[in-house]
Structures are given as C-alpha cells and as structure tokens.
Amino acid sequence: MLDSIKDFASEFFVTGDPLILGAQVSIAIAMVAILFVLSYFKKWGWLWREWLTTVDHKKIGIMYIICSILMLFRGGVDALLMRLQLAMPEMQFLEAEHYNQIFTTHGVIMILFMAMPLMFGLFNIVVPLQIGARDVAYPFLNALSFWLFFWGAMLFNVSFVIGGSPDAGWLAYPPLSGLTHSPGVGQNFYIWGIQISGIGSLATGINFIVTILKMRAPGMTLMKMPMFTWSVFSSCIIIIFAFPILTVTLALLFLDRFLGTHFFTLDAGGNPMMYINLIWMWGHPEVYIVVLPAFGIFSEIAATFSKKKLFGYKSMVFAMISISVFSFFTWAHHFFTMGSGADVNAFFAVTTMAIAIPTGVKVFNWLFTMFRGRITFTTPMMWMIAFIPCFVIGGMTGVLLSVAPADFQFHNSYFLIAHFHQVLIGGVAFGYFAGLYYWWPKMFGFKLNEHLGKWAFWFWNIGFYVCFMPQYVLGLDGMTRRMYTYDFDMGWGPLNLVSTIGGFMMGIGFIFQVWQIAYSIKKNQKDVTGDPWNGRTLEWSIPSPAPLYNFATLPQVEAVDDWWEKKQKREQGIAPPPAPPLEPIHMPKNSGIPFIKSLLWFFVGFGFVWGWLWMAIPALIGVGICMLVRQFSYDTDYYIPVSEVQKAEAQARGAAL
Numbered sequence: 080m081l082d083s084i085k086d087f088a089s090e091f092f093v094t095g096d097p098l099i100l101g102a103q104v105s106i107a108i109a110m111v112a113i114l115f116v117l118s119y120f121k122k123w124g125w126l127w128r129e130w131l132t133t134v135d136h137k138k139i140g141i142m143y144i145i146c147s148i149l150m151l152f153r154g155g156v157d158a159l160l161m162r163l164q165l166a167m168p169e170m171q172f173l174e175a176e177h178y179n180q181i182f183t184t185h186g187v188i189m190i191l192f193m194a195m196p197l198m199f200g201l202f203n204i205v206v207p208l209q210i211g212a213r214d215v216a217y218p219f220l221n222a223l224s225f226w227l228f229f230w231g232a233m234l235f236n237v238s239f240v241i242g243g244s245p246d247a248g249w250l251a252y253p254p255l256s257g258l259t260h261s262p263g264v265g266q267n268f269y270i271w272g273i274q275i276s277g278i279g280s281l282a283t284g285i286n287f288i289v290t291i292l293k294m295r296a297p298g299m300t301l302m303k304m305p306m307f308t309w310s311v312f313s314s315c316i317i318i319i320f321a322f323p324i325l326t327v328t329l330a331l332l333f334l335d336r337f338l339g340t341h342f343f344t345l346d347a348g349g350n351p352m353m354y355i356n357l358i359w360m361w362g363h364p365e366v367y368i369v370v371l372p373a374f375g376i377f378s379e380i381a382a383t384f385s386k387k388k389l390f391g392y393k394s395m396v397f398a399m400i401s402i403s404v405f406s407f408f409t410w411a412h413h414f415f416t417m418g419s420g421a422d423v424n425a426f427f428a429v430t431t432m433a434i435a436i437p438t439g440v441k442v443f444n445w446l447f448t449m450f451r452g453r454i455t456f457t458t459p460m461m462w463m464i465a466f467i468p469c470f471v472i473g474g475m476t477g478v479l480l481s482v483a484p485a486d487f488q489f490h491n492s493y494f495l496i497a498h499f500h501q502v503l504i505g506g507v508a509f510g511y512f513a514g515l516y517y518w519w520p521k522m523f524g525f526k527l528n529e530h531l532g533k534w535a536f537w538f539w540n541i542g543f544y545v546c547f548m549p550q551y552v553l554g555l556d557g558m559t560r561r562m563y564t565y566d567f568d569m570g571w572g573p574l575n576l577v578s579t580i581g582g583f584m585m586g587i588g589f590i591f592q593v594w595q596i597a598y599s600i601k602k603n604q605k606d607v608t609g610d611p612w613n614g615r616t617l618e619w620s621i622p623s624p625a626p627l628y629n630f631a632t633l634p635q636v637e638a639v640d641d642w643w644e645k646k647q648k649r650e651q652g653i654a655p656p657p658a659p660p661l662e663p664i665h666m667p668k669n670s671g672i673p674f675i676k677s678l679l680w681f682f683v684g685f686g687f688v689w690g691w692l693w694m695a696i697p698a699l700i701g702v703g704i705c706m707l708v709r710q711f712s713y714d715t716d717y718y719i720p721v722s723e724v725q726k727a728e729a730q731a732r733g734a735a736l
C-alpha cells in the first residue's frame with residue numbers, strides 16, 4: 080500500500096532537479112502567504128465581490144494585465160535560463176531534456192499566456208471607453224473568457240510541479256508530441272491548458288466584434304472610429320476564423336493520444352504534416368492577431384504625442400483589414416522544406432512578400448504623422464519611436480526568410496530565432512508596453528514614473544539589440560534552434576556570450592519596470608484631469624479611473640479624434656451643446672458562474688490529462704449545471720438611479736477641479 084502511494088507520488092510530483100524543488104518550495108510559501116494575508120485582513124468577501132465575480136470590463140482588463148505580467152516574469156526566467164545554458168560552449172547548467180521543456184514552456188507562455196492576455200487586457204480597458212460604450216456587448220461572456228484563460232493558464236503552469244512539463248516545442252509537432260515519443264502527461268497539459276484558454280479567446284473575439292459593431296456612441300460611424308479600435312476589430316476578425324482551427328487541431332491530437340486514433344501518426348494512414356499545416360493555419364494568423372493591436376496602439380501614440388492627426392487614416396484602415404485577410408494565405412512559409420514543390424512554395428513566398436506592402440504603408444503613415452509634429456518624448460512615445468527601426472529590420476529579415484530557396488538555408492536556424500523575436504519583442508512586447516504606459520493613468524488615476532520608465536526603456540532596447548543581432552550571424556554560421564549545447568570547435572562561443580549579456584540587460588529592464596510600478600503606486604501622484612497626455616479620443620473625456628458606468632451621458636460623436644476637436648472648439652470659445660439630462664443607467668449584475676464554471680473546466684482538463692474519468696466526467700456535468708443555472712437566471716441586470724450617477728459624477732468631477 081505504502082509503496083503504491085510512493086510510486087504514485089513520484090509520478091505525480093516532479094522531483095529531482097534542485098531548480099524545480101526550489102520553485103516548488105517558493106510556490107508553496109507564496110500560496111500560504113496569500114491565503115494568510117487574505118484571511119488575516121478578512122479580504123475573502125472583498126475578493127469575491129469585487130474581483131472574482133465582476134463583469135466590469137475595466138476590472139477584467141486589470142486582472143488580465145496582472146496575470147500577463149506574472150507570466151512575463153515566468154517566460155522571462157525561462158528565457159534567461161536558456162541563455163545561461165547557451166552562454167558558453169559545452170555548458171552543464173541544464174540537461175537536454177530540461178532545456179527542451181524550457182523552450183517549450185517559454186514559447187507557449189510568451190505567446191499564449193503573456194502576449195494574448197496583455198492584449199485582451201488592453202482591449203477590455205480601452206475599447207468600450209474609446210467608442211463611448213458602458214461595457215462590452217456581452218459582459219458575462221467577457222468574465223467567462225477571462226476565467227477560462229486564467230484556469231487554462233493555471234493548468235498549463237501546474238505541469239511545472241505536477242506531472243512534468245511538455246517538451247515538444249511551442250507548437251507540439253507530431254510525431255514528437257504523439258504518445259510514442261511523449262508518453263508522459265506533459266503533452267496533455269499542453270493540449271488542455273491551451274484548449275481551455277483558447278475557447279476563452281474565441282469568445283473574446285466574438286464579444287469585441289459585436290461590441291465594436293453595435294455599441295458605438297451615436298455619430299461614431301465606422302470611419303470615425305479610433306485607430307486602436309480598428310486594430311482590435313481586425314485582430315478579432317482573425318481570431319474568430321483562426322481559433323476554431325486550433326481547437327480542432329488540438330482535439331485531433333488529443334484523440335490520437337487518448338484513444339489511439341491515427342490522424343497524425345506515421346502509420347495507419349495518418350500524416351504528421353497534416354498537423355503542421357493545420358497548426359500553422361492558426362499559428363501564422365496568430366502572430367497577426369497579436370501584432371495588429373500593437374499597430375493600433377502606436378497609431379494612437381504617434382498622433383497624441385506629435386499633436387497631429389494620424390496621417391492616412393483611410394489607408395491605415397485598409398492596410399489593417401488587408402493584413403487580416405492576407406494573414407490566412409501565408410502559413411506554408413513555416414515549412415518550405417516540407418517538399419510540396421516549387422509551385423506551392425512560390426505561391427506562399429509571394430503572399431508573404433505581399434504582406435510587406437500594407438505593413439510598409441503603415442510605417443510611412445507613422446513617419447508622416449510624426450513629420451513636423453510637436454513631438455514630446457514621453458515614455459509611450461519613446462517605445463513608439465524605438466519600435467519603428469526595430470520592426471523594419473525584423474520585417475526585412477522576414478522578407479529574406481520568405482524567399483523559399485534561401486529559406487532552405489535559414490530554416491530553423493538562429494537567423495529565424497532572431498527574426499521572430501525582433502517582431503515579437505520589437506513589435507508586440509514594445510507595443511503593449513507603450514500601451515500600458517499610455518493608458519495606465521486611465522486605469523488607475525496616476526501616471527507611471529517617467530524617470531524609472533526611461534531606465535527600463537534603455538535597458539530593454541539596448542539589451543534587445545545586444546541579444547538578438549549576434550543571433551543573425553550565429554544562424555548564418557549554422558547554429559540551429561532548440562540546440563541545448565554546442566562544441567567548442569564550432570566557434571559560436573563569443574557571440575553567444577554577447578547574446579546572453581543582452582538577454583540579462585532586458586531582464587534588468589524588467590526589474591526597472593516592476594520597480595517603476597511599485598514606486599508609482601507608493602507615490603500615487605493623482606492625475607486629476609482625466610486627460611494627462613492631452614489625448615484625442617473619447618477615453619480621455621471622462622475622469623480617471625473611469626466610473627463604473629463610464630459615461631454619465633453618451634457622447635455625441637462628430638469627427639475622428641472627437642475629444643480633440645471638442646477641446647479645440649472650447650478653446651475657440653465655442654460653447655459645447657448642453658448635456659442631455661441624466662437617465663438611469665442599465666448595468667449587468669455580477670455573477671459567480673464564470674469563475675466556478677472555468678474552475679470546473681480546470682478539473683475536466685486535469686482529469687483528462689491523467690486519464691481520470693472519475694474526475695473529468697463529474698466536472699463536465701458540473702459545467703453543464705452551470706450552463707443551466709445561467710440559462711434560468713433572470714435577475715441579471717439592474718439600473719443605477721440618477722441620484723447615484725449625480726453623486727458619482729460630482730465626486731469624480733470634484734476631484735477633477
């Protein structure tokens with residue numbers, strides 16, 4: 080009896096490595112500390128009422144952002160561990176298997192559990208405020224999306240201490256990810272973690288498309304929408320077409336592993352290349368899902384801090400939409416080496432190169448927006464300016480990779496690693512950082528400290544080039560990706576050392592950011608204007624942080640950059656039309672169901688990971704019950720009476736004077 084418990088425990092808990100043991104101990108301590116603090120300060124009720132059951136888009140946005148910063152920390156630690164291992168030839172810091180796990184978790188976490196939630200956080204915080212709405216179209220679904228993401232991410236992360244991490248790369252190609260080559264549970268954690276959070280992402284895509292189409296303030300026609308909202312719209316269009324592919328692909332992979340079907344096996348009629356095609360039909364659009372909103376952020380920032388209208392609004396919209404369509408026709412550039420022949424490769428090479436055209440249009444639009452503008456070098460603007468050369472180099476190396484015959488040389492080399500980090504860090508990460516700095520005062524009512532922000536900026540930026548430029552050379556010298564160590568004789572040592580130093584400089588940049596956040600919270604220099612950057616769009620017309628109902632009366636929109644135009648008119652002495660009388664405001668009620676239902680999904684996933692149907696099936700029934708309960712709840716909304724709106728407005732505006 081005792082022996083079988085011991086056997087089970089040794090399979091269940093990840094053991095052996097001191098790094099993992101250390102992490103296990105610190106996770107346990109952190110959890111106990113959190114439980115203690117919540118109980119000691121009697122905060123459980125507050126946590127449940129204010130956060131776990133909230134359907135307020137602003138709070139959901141904040142929760143997304145907190146999670147993504149934690150995930151950036153974990154993904155970043157993974158990155159630095161790998162860089163340490165590669166710093167010198169024949170290093171013996173990580174073993175091969177451990178290295179494989181780390182690049183897999185790093186890739187998955189950075190893209191799916193860092194970039195995606197940071198993006199959704201910004202969607203949530205900004206879009207309803209920018210379009211003059213009181214919430215998203217489906218607030219309940221929005222909360223469900225968040226909690227599905229949260230518990231999916233938890234399921235993925237728990238593999239670090241329970242069962243073992245996946246190690247077949249961030250896209251889990253079979254046959255490596257199949258049962259024969261990955262018999263452990265790590266790959267199941269991968270499938271279920273991504274699957275659960277992926278359903279949440281799909282729901283968010285639907286939610287924001289409906290929000291943008293149906294909830295805009297009166298007068299805001301499509302062509303008067305702020306550019307960030309356009310970018311969210313085009314990103315969500317991609318989400319609703321791409322995420323179902325991911326769901327199906329992972330489901331088929333799971334069937335192969337769980338029931339022994341042969342969709343992607345090498346024998347019995349299966350074909351692993353089918354998986355690779357399918358996963359990239361999602362995977363390539365996915366990179367545009369995350370980069371388009373960054374383009375939107377940069378457009379807002381370029382206009383605001385150059386004090387000029389965005390140059391070429393229409394061409395920008397056209398470029399965004401054409402990128403979202405084109406992104407579906409380039410997937411095979413990830414495996415030109417598959418052997419599909421010259422015609423197929425030529426098609427995908429040309430479509431890939433074609434995407435450079437709308438992207439180039441955007442770069443010129445940003446440059447012309449800044450041209451002759453009165454530029455102020457705030458931190459968001461600095462990230463914006465640094466992004467342009469970085470993204471241009473990344474884009475150009477991308478065009479090099481798209482030359483199919485040349486790609487036979489570059490494929491899976493460090494040249495590729497340098498290229499995609501250049502667009503993912505220089506485009507996506509820098510973009511979201513800029514957005515976070517820009518909208519932070521709207522979220523919390525105070526700015527982040529600019530001085531510390533500039534330190535963070537320089538460490539990240541210089542570190543970036545020091546880390547990734549040498550990798551282009553290493554790639555051309557023949558160093559391939561996912562290599563856990565290399566011989567002294569290869570001569571790759573010095574450049575790798577430089578690259579590692581750059582990686583750690585970015586780590587210091589991150590520490591500065593955390594310090595900056597902590598410092599600014601402590602200082603709490605209130606922004607009483609609601610419009611600290613002299614902004615152009617509607618979110619800056621209301622107090623910060625926005626009141627529960629966002630807009631006491633819905634704004635009447637007349638122009639692109641409506642708020643800017645209204646301010647101009649006011650300066651010219653033209654009085655704004657009198658505000659319409661206040662009316663009771665219709666709001667959604669909080670609900671515990673999204674949290675509980677997603678937690679049940681976690682148990683469904685955990686059960687299937689281990690093949691424990693006794694856990695998975697009851698949890699699945701629980702999910703069904705949650706759906707029924709929601710189906711028959713009729714008391715889901717309420718009205719805020721005028722007197723309360725008046726009180727809240729007086730308070731917020733009072734603070735604003």
Ligand code: HEM
Nearest residue numbers: 158161182183186189190194248249503508560561562582
């Ligand atoms: C903070 C600085 C970062 C550093 C130093 C870094 C470093 C690395 C390293 C060393 C690898 C493994 C290369 C290999 O052995 O094949 C890697 C892979 C990868 N990174 Fe990063 N990375 C960083 C940030 C990011 C970000 C922000 C993203 C995405 C938003 C990202 C996405 C990926 C992906 C998708 C892979 C491929 C994983 C795989 O091969 O399965 N990285 N990175």
Ligand SMILES: [Cu+2]
Nearest residue numbers: 363409410413
């Ligand atoms: Cu691609």
